[in-house]
Amino acid sequence: MKALLICPNERAGVAALAECVPLANVSILGKTLVEYWLEHLACLGAQEVLILAADRPDQVFAGIGDGARWGLRVIVKSDKRERTPEEARARHQTTDKTPWLPASNDVILMDYLPSLPQLPLFTSYADWFAAAQTLMPLALTPDRLGVRELKPGEWVGLNAHVSAGAKLIAPCWIGERAWIEAGATIGPNAVLEREVFIAHGAEVSHSVIGPETLVGQFTEIRNSIAWGSTLINWQRDSCLKVPDSFLLCSREPKRTLPVSANRTAPVHAPLSATVRFRQYVTQLLT
Numbered sequence: 115m116k117a118l119l120i121c122p123n124e125r126a127g128v129a130a131l132a133e134c135v136p137l138a139n140v141s142i143l144g145k146t147l148v149e150y151w152l153e154h155l156a157c158l159g160a161q162e163v164l165i166l167a168a169d170r171p172d173q174v175f176a177g178i179g180d181g182a183r184w185g186l187r188v189i190v191k192s193d194k195r196e197r198t199p200e201e202a203r204a205r206h207q208t209t210d211k212t213p214w215l216p217a218s219n220d221v222i223l224m225d226y227l228p229s230l231p232q233l234p235l236f237t238s239y240a241d242w243f244a245a246a247q248t249l250m251p252l253a254l255t256p257d258r259l260g261v262r263e264l265k266p267g268e269w270v271g272l273n274a275h276v277s278a279g280a281k282l283i284a285p286c287w288i289g290e291r292a293w294i295e296a297g298a299t300i301g302p303n304a305v306l307e308r309e310v311f312i313a314h315g316a317e318v319s320h321s322v323i324g325p326e327t328l329v330g331q332f333t334e335i336r337n338s339i340a341w342g343s344t345l346i347n348w349q350r351d352s353c354l355k356v357p358d359s360f361l362l363c364s365r366e367p368k369r370t371l372p373v374s375a376n377r378t379a380p381v382h383a384p385l386s387a388t389v390r391f392r393q394y395v396t397q398l399l400t
Contacts, residue, residue, distance in 0.1 A: 116212045117160045118203075119151055120223045121167040121174060123196035125236035130344050130353045136169040137236060138224060139177050141307045141325050142246055143253045144271060144289050146177055147224055147235070153257070154228035156184040158219055162212065166193045166202060199223055239339060239348035246305055246322055250287050260290070268301075271308070280312075289325070309365060326365035333361050 121138040131140050138148040148165065155163055163186055167174045171192040181188025197205070199221040207214060207221075214220040225236050226245070229252055233245040250269070254261055260272025267284025270276060274288045279296025282288075286301035289308040294300060297314045304318045307325040312318065315332040323329060324341030339346040342364035346353045356362040 115158075115160050115215050116162045116164070116210070117155045117158075117215045117219060118206055118221045119148065119155075119163060119165045120197055120199065120202055120221070121148070121165060121169060121171075122223070122225050122236055123168045125225075127238040128236045128242055130346055131236075131239075131242070131339075131341070132169070133344065134342070136167065136173055138165075138167065138169075138174050142227070143249055143287055143305060144258075144308060147227070148174060148178055150228055151222065151224055152178065152181060152184045152186060152188065155215070155219070156186055158215055160186060160215055162187045163189070164206065165190045166197055167191070168193045168196050196223075239346050239351060243322060243339065243348045247285075247303055250285055250305065253287070283319070311365065328359075328363050328365055330359075330361045330363075335362075 121136060125132070125137060128137070131137060139146045142150070152163060163181060165174060165188065167190055171190050175190040178188060178190075202221045226234055227249060230245055230248055233241065233248060235242050235245050251267070254263065254269060261269055263269050264282070265284065268282045268286055270288040271290040271292065273290060274292045276282065276288065276294045277296040277298070280294045281299045283299065283301030286304045288294070288300070288306050289310060291308055292306045292310045292312070294312045295314040298312045299317045299319070300306065300312065301319060303320045305322040306312065306318070307323060307327075309326045310323045311328040313329060313331040313333070316329045317334045317336075318329065319336050321335045321338045321340065323335070324339070327340055327342055329335060329340065335345075337347055337349045339348055340362055343356045343359065343362055344353065345356050345362060
């Protein structure tokens with residue numbers, strides 16, 4: 115059986131999410147959108163999946179490979195633009211003698227999660243956040259190796275470190291290899307993706323922290339999506355770049371802060387936290 119996935123291309127409502135990776139590769143509770151769909155199609159009996167990608171097809175392929183981990187044969191094909199399901203059917207099914215999955219699972223535009231078709235992902239940041247929150251209690255599936263529920267509504271991923279002095283408020287999701295220092299508060303309605311570092315005294319609520327993002331000491335993030343140095347307020351639909359890496363930055367900042375006689379101790383502390391986090395991840399991967 116065969117199926118076809120169409121990767122979303124440009125979406126003005128969530129443009130900042132696509133700055134680093136194509137929307138098909140955006141992480142949602144530890145898995146990319148295309149990974150959720152490949153799992154779903156494999157469960158439906160698909161054996162071969164064609165993926166049409168107009169936006170950075172090389173990155174889409176790099177994230178999934180040939181599909182062997184799902185027992186699938188996956189082909190990623192570059193396309194000039196995003197096709198509609200009707201266009202894709204007309205172009206790829208008419209001359210293909212291979213049996214296809216029944217409609218509407220034969221050709222799918224990936225603008226929602228398989229388990230949540232009623233919730234669009236890319237119409238606005240608020241809708242994307244709502245879908246992530248709704249997915250949270252459904253995401254603890256058998257294939258999530260190492261994920262455990264510490265208390266009702268508090269999910270922690272494989273090799274994550276939560277200091278005894280940190281406070282978790284349900285519901286919250288802590289991704290793989292995340293690190294939360296003492297004095298930090300996570301939740302309610304907080305999602306930390308993989309390899310996030312939350313420094314001492316930081317607070318994250320009603321927010322999503324993207325992969326490999328560092329939240330500095332005593333930084334408060336509320337009603338937002340933080341991805342590297344990008345901070346999006348999903349309530350107000352506003353977006354800004356945080357210039358101070360001691361507040362918010364990628365795990366490996368692209369620039370080094372200059373030494374200043376006026377710099378205070380709280381500024382240096384998160385930078386040392388960055389070093390500790392790098393050492394921690396290095397130990398896990400070696």
